[in-house]
Amino acid sequence: MARTHSVARTPVSALDQDLAQLRDCFDLRRAAAAPRGPAARQWLQDLELDLLDAAEQLAAMLQEGPALPVYQTCAQAIDLLTAELARSGDDYGLIQVALQELAPLHARAAVQAGVPAADLVPWLLQQQLRRPPANWQPDVFAYRALLPGPALNQYKQRLQRALQSLQAQASRQPAAAADRLLQVQRVAQYNRQRLAVLEADASAIIQSHGGPSRDPLLIAQALDEAGLAGAALNYAHRAVHVDLPDGSRPRAGALRLWLQLLDRLEPERSLAARLQLFHRYGGYELAEQIYRLGAGQWPEHEQMVFERLRSDSPRDAVRFGLQVLQDPARACDELGRVEEPGQALLDQVISAVVPIRPRTGRAPAGIKRGSQAAACRPAHVPAGRRPAAPVAGTGGKNRSDGAGTEVHCPGAHPPCEPAAPAGTAGPRWAAPLSANPHGRAVKHRRHVSKWSSKHAD
Numbered sequence: 027m028a029r030t031h032s033v034a035r036t037p038v039s040a041l042d043q044d045l046a047q048l049r050d051c052f053d054l055r056r057a058a059a060a061p062r063g064p065a066a067r068q069w070l071q072d073l074e075l076d077l078l079d080a081a082e083q084l085a086a087m088l089q090e091g092p093a094l095p096v097y098q099t100c101a102q103a104i105d106l107l108t109a110e111l112a113r114s115g116d117d118y119g120l121i122q123v124a125l126q127e128l129a130p131l132h133a134r135a136a137v138q139a140g141v142p143a144a145d146l147v148p149w150l151l152q153q154q155l156r157r158p159p160a161n162w163q164p165d166v167f168a169y170r171a172l173l174p175g176p177a178l179n180q181y182k183q184r185l186q187r188a189l190q191s192l193q194a195q196a197s198r199q200p201a202a203a204a205d206r207l208l209q210v211q212r213v214a215q216y217n218r219q220r221l222a223v224l225e226a227d228a229s230a231i232i233q234s235h236g237g238p239s240r241d242p243l244l245i246a247q248a249l250d251e252a253g254l255a256g257a258a259l260n261y262a263h264r265a266v267h268v269d270l271p272d273g274s275r276p277r278a279g280a281l282r283l284w285l286q287l288l289d290r291l292e293p294e295r296s297l298a299a300r301l302q303l304f305h306r307y308g309g310y311e312l313a314e315q316i317y318r319l320g321a322g323q324w325p326e327h328e329q330m331v332f333e334r335l336r337s338d339s340p341r342d343a344v345r346f347g348l349q350v351l352q353d354p355a356r357a358c359d360e361l362g363r364v365e366e367p368g369q370a371l372l373d374q375v376i377s378a379v380v381p382i383r384p385r386t387g388r389a390p391a392g393i394k395r396g397s398q399a400a401a402c403r404p405a406h407v408p409a410g411r412r413p414a415a416p417v418a419g420t421g422g423k424n425r426s427d428g429a430g431t432e433v434h435c436p437g438a439h440p441p442c443e444p445a446a447p448a449g450t451a452g453p454r455w456a457a458p459l460s461a462n463p464h465g466r467a468v469k470h471r472r473h474v475s476k477w478s479s480k481h482a483d
Contacts, residue, residue: 042095052103052106054121057073077123081124097136100131143177143181149164154185223248228257231254241265250287259284266281281303317331332346340363
């Protein structure tokens with residue numbers, strides 16, 4: 027067990043109580059067993075939200091209060107999760123989700139608290155070499171501020187001795203040899219990679235990353251993380267332009283990294299590079315970047331961009347006019363070229379052209395309700411042939427305007443909800459976000475006491 031900082035005994039404070047409740051949220055032994063049937067999905071969602079919200083509350087405490095108690099709580103929570111991971115596995119992936127949230131938070135808290143290397147190094151080794159293995163390892167790179175030269179050397183020496191000890195145990199216990207050797211190989215390889223990045227050793231990064239095929243994208247990402255942006259740009263260029271099977275499209279991650287590095291190192295090439303890629307591969311995202319970067323030159327690129335978008339996906343041309351250019355008239359023009367636009371896209375364009383007053387479902391003064399669909403109806407769809415969208419509150423039927431005229435309402439989204447009668451609650455979409463029990467926007471839901479109050483041992 028890693029040493030912890032000694033603190034004077036004081037009465038239990040409100041902060042200590044809150045931290046204890048948050049720590050208990052990560053003790054999955056307190057959680058009720060997963061139900062069977064349809065309730066299992068809801069159970070998983072609630073449990074995941076509890077874990078994520080507990081991590082968010084710890085992050086908020088780190089910003090507002092002392093770092094040392096948060097660091098200690100994160101270490102205890104990680105110990106609980108990794109012990110459960112080693113004991114029973116992670117069939118639902120919840121533990122890995124929680125660890126991904128807690129690991130960077132633990133590193134930030136350790137740096138802010140100034141945890142000494144004498145306490146940190148044993149904890150790092152314990153997490154990597156625990157038996158049985160937990161299939162999770164802390165990132166030593168995240169703690170680089172706490173591992174100056176002598177401390178880093180101490181970490182390397184202790185890691186090497188621990189790995190040699192595991193290999194010796196494997197030779198004495200043939201039954202467990204395969205498992206132990208696999209753990210040694212995994213821990214050694216991971217540390218080779220992360221220490222190479224920490225020390226910004228370009229040669230070691232290239233040798234340890236990318237696997238047997240020396241994947242240029244993985245090497246470029248590691249070089250960029252180490253602060254070697256120039257070398258990273260060369261390997262990202264290879265991932266986009268060189269090491270590609272014939273006729274294949276570059277991976278999205280490689281494209282994104284190469285363009286980001288170009289923007290930082292050679293911004294004068296940014297627009298030309300995107301134009302070259304767009305001519306070759308097309309794509310909505312590249313079209314949007316061309317518009318943002320070349321705002322002053324957009325008129326000379328506009329026709330080419332729309333022609334390519336139409337040839338690849340006419341719906342993307344409509345979305346581009348509506349969302350990027352924010353030009354409903356252009357979106358309507360492009361919509362007329364789409365044979366089957368789909369109800370959702372049609373509704374978006376109609377809503378942009380003819381806004382509807384919220385809650386009442388009435389169009390602004392001077393606009394006839396029956397003309398809404400005609401405002402953007404594709405040219406090939408005869409008037410009156412497209413059925414009106416079902417409106418909430420009508421049992422799935424189309425609504426009329428009282429004079430026998432069919433009302434073409436753009437879908438059952440919030441603006442089309444009928445107004446609530448006087449003295450009653452408003453439509454369901456009018457409820458505040460905080461009323462949604464499963465939304466990530468909820469910040470005041472009482473998570474921390476759920477397991478301790480309902481599922482306490």
